[in-house]
Amino acid sequence: MLRKVSHLLFPTFTLLITVTQSFGAAISNWNPAHLNDSIIHRSKRMILDTLGVGLLGTTTPVFRTALQYSRRYGSLERSCIWGQPGLSLPPQYAAFVNGIAVHSMDFDDTWHPPTHPSGAVLPGLLALAETLPRRPSGLELLLAFNVGIEVQGQLMRFSREAHHIPKRFHPPAVVGVMGSAAAGAKLLNLSPAQCAEALAVAASYAGAPLANAATQTKPLHIGNATRRGMEACQLAQLGLEGNKAILDIQSGFGVFYTDYTPMELEPELHGPPFRWVLEDQDVAIKSFPAHLGMHWAADAAAEVRAKLLLGNPNLNAREITRVTLKVPSSRYINCPVPTTEHEARHSFQFISCSALLDGHVSVDSFDSHQMERKVLKELLLRTHMENPEDNVASFDKMYCEIKVETADGQNHIARCNTFYGHWRNPLSQEDLVGKFKANAAAVLPLEAVEAIVNIVDNLEKIPDCTALSSYLQMSSQMP
Template identity: 60%
Template sequence: MDFDDTWHPATHPSGAVLPAVIALSEALPRKKKISGLDLLLAFNVGIEVQGRLLCFSSEAKNIPKKFHPPTVVGTMGSAAACAKLLALDQLKCKNTLAVAASYAGAPLANAATQTKPLHIGNAAKHGLEAACLASQGLQGSKQILDMESGIGAFYTDYNPQSLPTLQSYPWLLDQQDVAIKRFPAHLGTHWVADAASSARRKLVESSDNLLPVDKIEKVTLKVPEVKYVNRPSPSSEHEARHSFQFVACSALLDGNMSVQSFASENIHRAALQELLCKTELEHPPDNTPSFESLYCEVSVTLQDGSTISDRCDTFYGHWRKPLKKEDLEKKFQSNASSILPSEAIEGIIETVYNLEKVEDCSVLGTFLSGQRDREKLSFSEKLHFL
């Protein structure tokens, strides 16, 4: 659905790591309990490795052009997290990353197709598999992170450097540069949505709350030049999720974006198609394709010659303007409600907030699976049970 968290340097950090460490924690023998702290540390290691690798390339830090980042650094992060959870020694950790590197990489051309979600699933899977193979003795290049023909193969300006210790260098997650999406689409479109929604409030003044599409002459979007999010006529939900134009027109029509915005009946409605035909992009030279600094300006020119504009520099959900706790919980509850019972949903929320106190994190897997034999236990009862 393209609902994954995003950060700067640019990738989806959690999606490649969390499934792998949860799966691994469930697969380990019952006598080897994995605590919540164990899970958190492995998860943080997986995030940290991705960020460190991305920091070795200016090209990699911004919105990509060739490779989908989760398939490169996400695979390495999954591998590192799983190696940590398996408590592999230094040599086997190096071999884990070497094996993972040979699994890494997928072309960005498959963005806006059904194959894009496969990328992050494969990253989680391949990282886990790499750690398991290395634990069994499979070997690879010990310099995989240091060579142009190693991870450098994915970035033309890859320049690895010696890293300070964690004692003198803060964890990247301490900076909390993570954006949580309110609706499922490419992160760049979230600037567009907020700017368009603000412009709409200036346009719609009557009680019927309808956008006067027939009075609109032109819609201009000032956005960075990102080719794979420039889709003037999206025909599927995956293309719509990667379209500046679609998100702008949908937000202008409806005032907001949601999961339902990408349903087929909304993509193909007549008013939206009419508005898309009136929409054009501009790429100001100061608007660089960086999640740290990009902006969006939406200008609506009416037939009487007047223009209504609004600009978004930081959308709600960006790390500079993070979601409130209640909105984050509502997002999770909405997404989970179609597959999990309410007791499991509340159990997951409570478990996550108290994860560092959990002695056996298989409790999280129990909630996630929706198993009914223990789903009615409260968090405190479940801790006592464990």
């Protein structure tokens, strides 16, 4: 696929360019002038949220397992491990374990078409930044982060299949590693040709089966994406070469989609000024740690619970004879009787019943004591799922409707079309900062929590982005 391209993002001369070359040129030539207030604001929200869920994620068993493994390796270059005072690892393993922490509870942001964009980029960028002779500024970090997000957004738009809840591959393992490579290439100031090579190398690291969703292995998809992307850009910097048309051909990046239709990244169609995908498509930021689809169910269940209690404040859960959920058809988020916290995070049934019993879903909802409640298990057995044809398996179009039938013959119905935290109904800045503080305070002292909020809020003005590192692993035992 060849096209003549000439624009401010590219050199001033006209050249024949392939899809892969167009991405390489754009990655290399994007600069801080292409950022604007809107994109900076949205990306800083994503960065703050990612740091918070990552810090909380350092308390999980999957993080501890990955950390135990990664501590076997040494290197002259070292990068900090979030929430672990004084502990550093070779940068690729720091990216790996911090990335796992971000997704360990499925608490990180989600985009449309569906992927978890921030966790695949930020941990690798921060680990890489700590190793560079000249430490990048906050503005340089913001630019590299947005380059990584943009590449993911562009690649997902090469397939209609990608717009739906996935069936075969976990998206961050596919587009996330490409975004990580692009972000790292930007931070390293690679040439257009080197940026294209970084994408080619990253493509051979891409892909993870969806079968490992709802297991402890799923968070490794984010850890691997951010780590492998950083490795890919550094290998490209050293001269490693891959297929020059990796984004152009079906046997290249097209292997991950059944309807892959690549297009050149044509900046002349966007401006000037350049318009980022993130400007048109914001992310969803979660209020509790579970698969995004669960958030429709939680809001609908909380609403129907309020209706039940309005009519009968003393209602006993055992008086509920049947719960019917109308949700999209998606096999991997249909778990009638979850036995682990990871299954519970992917269970419409569990989330709905938890919200019916408690009025909300939170981090504590996945505690073993909460999951083992007899009343919850009984209610799960009376919960049934339907998949109406009009309920599309898309985070942009789906809904959740819940009907609760009670022993006295009453029916109560609630429907959620857009939950709080969805890109159509985003968390307020106050609630987003509140979420970060609650998560970060689980492992950091208040001084560090407040400092991180301040740094991220002023990130475009910070001369050294690695100022975050000392706060990300400050000991909570310090006076």
